[in-house]
Amino acid sequence: MSEVRESDRRLRYAPVPPEMTVALGPDELTGFRTAITRLKDDHEGHPLGDPATLTAIEIAAGHLPTRLLARLIEFRTVSGAGALLIKGLPVDEPLPATPTYDVGSLPWPPLAVSTIAQVGVMSVLGEVLSYADEKNGDLVQDVYPVRGAESRQENTGSELLELHVEDGFHPFRPHYLSLYCLRDDHARTATTVTASIGDAVRRLPKQWIEVLRQPLFRIRYSSSFVGDGPARYTARLPVLTGPDHDPDLCVDFHAMEGVDERSRLALAELSGAMRAALVGVVLTPGDMLVVDNRIAVHGRTGFRPRYDGRDRWLRRCFAVSDLRPSRGVRDKDGRVCGSIL
Numbered sequence: 001m002s003e004v005r006e007s008d009r010r011l012r013y014a015p016v017p018p019e020m021t022v023a024l025g026p027d028e029l030t031g032f033r034t035a036i037t038r039l040k041d042d043h044e045g046h047p048l049g050d051p052a053t054l055t056a057i058e059i060a061a062g063h064l065p066t067r068l069l070a071r072l073i074e075f076r077t078v079s080g081a082g083a084l085l086i087k088g089l090p091v092d093e094p095l096p097a098t099p100t101y102d103v104g105s106l107p108w109p110p111l112a113v114s115t116i117a118q119v120g121v122m123s124v125l126g127e128v129l130s131y132a133d134e135k136n137g138d139l140v141q142d143v144y145p146v147r148g149a150e151s152r153q154e155n156t157g158s159e160l161l162e163l164h165v166e167d168g169f170h171p172f173r174p175h176y177l178s179l180y181c182l183r184d185d186h187a188r189t190a191t192t193v194t195a196s197i198g199d200a201v202r203r204l205p206k207q208w209i210e211v212l213r214q215p216l217f218r219i220r221y222s223s224s225f226v227g228d229g230p231a232r233y234t235a236r237l238p239v240l241t242g243p244d245h246d247p248d249l250c251v252d253f254h255a256m257e258g259v260d261e262r263s264r265l266a267l268a269e270l271s272g273a274m275r276a277a278l279v280g281v282v283l284t285p286g287d288m289l290v291v292d293n294r295i296a297v298h299g300r301t302g303f304r305p306r307y308d309g310r311d312r313w314l315r316r317c318f319a320v321s322d323l324r325p326s327r328g329v330r331d332k333d334g335r336v337c338g339s340i341l
């Protein structure tokens with residue numbers, strides 16, 4: 001596993017601006033909390049991936065505050081800046097201790113309040129999806145620092161997490177990802193950052209854009225999917241696709257490489273342009289950052305875990321706009337994509 005270079009460890013970012021933020025007041029969630037209680041009564045004990053449970057959560061999401069629903073629908077239609085920060089969502093109380101080692105699936109009840117809220121929000125954007133290779137295929141995954149994994153470029157690490165689209169190596173990568181904060185880090189320094197290609201591409205000379213549109217790049221499969229064996233790579237692919245005025249993006253500044261000098265230079269230029277467009281936020285409990293994974297990268301500054309049960313703890317959930325393209329690797333009605341290998 002290659003390390004992040006010392007010169008790359010600093011990220012500069014502007015705060016997430018108000019126009020990318022929806023801050024909810026406690027009174028605004030009354031209707032949604034009532035819907036959650038009803039849902040738990042009707043579906044307690046059912047697995048989260050049960051189609052009837054997911055349908056019930058999607059219906060409950062109709063009780064989210066209207067102004068949040070309007071912003072989510074707008075984001076689904078034209079995501080613009082590529083991310084939306086929602087503040088004030090419910091967090092389960094009392095919250096268990098943050099795990100101090102990799103415990104696999106945590107013993108959450110399938111219908112924890114934060115689970116319903118997260119899946120509910122994601123159901124407005126698309127269809128929730130997960131991957132059998134990672135976190136046991138859980139639809140909502142726990143993300144916390146793991147002792148001994150500090151430098152890993154994946155969800156268990158705590159040093160700088162380089163900018164990337166989520167699972168760019170995967171044929172059915174998520175269209176949206178959400179990070180829902182249950183507990184922030186002790187020093188409140190772990191800043192989640194994001195930037196959209198729309199902002200970055202305006203800073204890039206045309207010559208580099210033309211290179212980034214050619215299939216001159218490959219991405220190494222994440223060790224969180226395939227373990228630490230021999231490196232495996234995607235076929236050659238372009239970084240940018242789609243129309244000039246609104247391209248899609250597939251990039252990972254840790255795991256992607258160009259196949260020749262010109263493509264490596266183009267990737268470095270893109271890295272600089274995306275770093276110049278970063279916005280960032282220290283997520284606090286009840287915050288959820290939603291990212292359009294087709295047009296935006298995300299990453300995280302480093303932080304220092306204490307492994308004392310009070311460390312940073314996020315929950316992560318993915319969604320796609322259309323389930324049908326992945327039907328060949330899922331069970332009928334299932335949301336878990338089978339192994340990539």
Ligand SMILES: [Fe+2]
Pocket residue numbers: 164165166298
């Ligand atoms: Fe990520």
